[in-house]
Amino acid sequence: MAKNNFVKNNFSEKYRVEEGNKFQLKDWETSSGEKIDEDEAEDQLKEIVEQISDLQNILYADNKWSLLLIFQAMDAAGKDSTIKNILSGVNPQGCEVYAFGRPSVEELGHDFLWRTTKCLPQRGNIGVFNRSYYEETLVARVHPELLKAQCLPNNLVTENIWEERFEDICAFEKHMARSGTKVLKFFLHLSPEEQKARFLERIDNPKKNWKFDKNDLYERTFWKRYMHAYEETIQHTACKHAPWYVIPADNKAYARLAVADAVLSTLKDLDLKYPSLSDEIIVSLKSFKGILDKEEQDIYKI
Numbered sequence: 001m002a003k004n005n006f007v008k009n010n011f012s013e014k015y016r017v018e019e020g021n022k023f024q025l026k027d028w029e030t031s032s033g034e035k036i037d038e039d040e041a042e043d044q045l046k047e048i049v050e051q052i053s054d055l056q057n058i059l060y061a062d063n064k065w066s067l068l069l070i071f072q073a074m075d076a077a078g079k080d081s082t083i084k085n086i087l088s089g090v091n092p093q094g095c096e097v098y099a100f101g102r103p104s105v106e107e108l109g110h111d112f113l114w115r116t117t118k119c120l121p122q123r124g125n126i127g128v129f130n131r132s133y134y135e136e137t138l139v140a141r142v143h144p145e146l147l148k149a150q151c152l153p154n155n156l157v158t159e160n161i162w163e164e165r166f167e168d169i170c171a172f173e174k175h176m177a178r179s180g181t182k183v184l185k186f187f188l189h190l191s192p193e194e195q196k197a198r199f200l201e202r203i204d205n206p207k208k209n210w211k212f213d214k215n216d217l218y219e220r221t222f223w224k225r226y227m228h229a230y231e232e233t234i235q236h237t238a239c240k241h242a243p244w245y246v247i248p249a250d251n252k253a254y255a256r257l258a259v260a261d262a263v264l265s266t267l268k269d270l271d272l273k274y275p276s277l278s279d280e281i282i283v284s285l286k287s288f289k290g291i292l293d294k295e296e297q298d299i300y301k302i
């Protein structure tokens with residue numbers, strides 16, 4: 001019997017936010033409160049990933065819908081390893097993964113949706129954004145100097161700028177929904193205590209030293225401002241066609257299962273089918289078989 005009893009079909013539903021107006025971060029835990037059997041969690045993740053992989057094959061063959069998975073979080077929340085784990089076993093040909101760091105000069109010379117728009121998944125694919133245009137209402141809000149570096153005309157930078165960006169993002173996500181892209185947004189919700197433990201592990205464990213970035217310690221001092229920015233962002237941009245999932249991220253195994261479950265449920269809801277052949281081709285299938293049976297044997301000789 002499964003030891004992780006919380007793993008039921010669509011258990012991630014309780015982390016989904018479709019309506020932001022009453023959203024308050026203080027109501028959301030960073031820990032699931034569940035006792036996790038790590039081995040069991042790994043087996044269960046494998047099962048879910050296998051199902052995701054099967055459905056991704058059909059998504060690709062069907063070539064109508066696409067899926068965009070957006071990951072946002074504080075440093076060391078486990079974005080990278082979650083992406084790696086939930087997409088392991090999925091055909092790489094149908095996946096597009098992009099990480100967005102500080103914008104280049106060329107990117108700063110365009111509107112804030114430009115660089116990510118170029119990276120949207122094509123039909124039939126699963127796209128992943130490791131950070132995204134949401135940084136524009138998060139890090140850019142926490143650090144006003146970043147907004148200044150965007151060289152916007154002065155009279156466009158008013159106290160309404162965040163509201164305006166929320167509006168633009170909502171309109172953009174509606175456009176994606178209307179074009180056949182299912183958008184899921186994951187906030188891996190980590191506690192400052194767990195982040196500290198992960199930073200210490202990066203310092204102490206030689207195999208993790210390379211992940212340590214002293215700038216992460218500086219960003220950590222802005223924790224409250226970041227949480228305020230996340231709260232307002234989710235309040236203004238959570239909607240039915242592009243929901244946020246606020247995933248308790250203090251336990252990585254649990255977070256991965258929850259994300260994988262949300263992806264699987266979304267793919268299942270699409271009710272995907274392999275494209276069917278035309279009646280004309282179906283009628284002719286036997287004769288095509290005959291052609292293969294009777295073909296010259298020469299082609300097997302080198």
Ligand code: ATP
Binds near residue numbers: 076103213
């Ligand atoms: P980890 O969780 O392992 O630290 P990461 O996603 O933080 O990974 P990094 O390369 O360390 O990856 O950092 C990317 C940095 O780029 C982040 O600090 C992020 O806030 C910043 N960034 C992303 N988009 C923007 C943006 N539009 N404007 C300014 N900074 C941005």
Ligand code: MG
Binds near residue numbers: 075076213216
């Ligand atoms: Mg970082």
